[in-house]
Amino acid sequence: MSWLGSLSLGAPLVLAGLLALPVIWWLLRVTPPAPRRVRFYGLRFLLGLSTEEETPDKTPLWLLILRLAAAAMIVLALAEPIVNAGRSIATGGGVLVVVVDDDWAAAHRWEERRAALRETIEQAQRADMPVVVATTASADFDVKIEDPADALARALALEPRPLSADRPAMLARSSGSPTASAARARPRP
Numbered sequence: 399m400s401w402l403g404s405l406s407l408g409a410p411l412v413l414a415g416l417l418a419l420p421v422i423w424w425l426l427r428v429t430p431p432a433p434r435r436v437r438f439y440g441l442r443f444l445l446g447l448s449t450e451e452e453t454p455d456k457t458p459l460w461l462l463i464l465r466l467a468a469a470a471m472i473v474l475a476l477a478e479p480i481v482n483a484g485r486s487i488a489t490g491g492g493v494l495v496v497v498v499d500d501d502w503a504a505a506h507r508w509e510e511r512r513a514a515l516r517e518t519i520e521q522a523q524r525a526d527m528p529v530v531v532a533t534t535a536s537a538d539f540d541v542k543i544e545d546p547a548d549a550l551a552r553a554l555a556l557e558p559r560p561l562s563a564d565r566p567a568m569l570a571r572s573s574g575s576p577t578a579s580a581a582r583a584r585p586r587p
Contacts, residue, residue, distance in 0.1 A: 408478030505558035534563035
């Protein structure tokens, strides 16, 4: 499997920013012009003093490469890389467990989460896989194996809660329920 074959970009036009790297290189390589010498005889007694701090007249190569690499990484990060964007859920028996983070921090992109939930559960429905929907902020949410259509209806009815996520409680709730234990004990074909 090729690693680059599974990489896609959310904003590929941002990669045009890589064309600015030669300009950045040129700006980093340019040195300021030498200062103009003007004689000021009142400070003649300071001529014999030497400064301990010296600045190089050019940027060191390693620093130039480091700065260009940092600029390239920023451009690549702004292009929103996505690994395995086209990957579908596995088929062949088993149970699809969908964990939904429904705490207060998830509210700002809730519609995107809802669309991802719909797509994932619809893939499970096409693969004829039972679905378990578990939430992180809802202590009273029942964790059970469901038909994909029922799980989709429950998942789309979810709303973000003004609570903090309690992932250990969700894991305890899902591992302690008899239906989740039956799902783990179910043999895979």
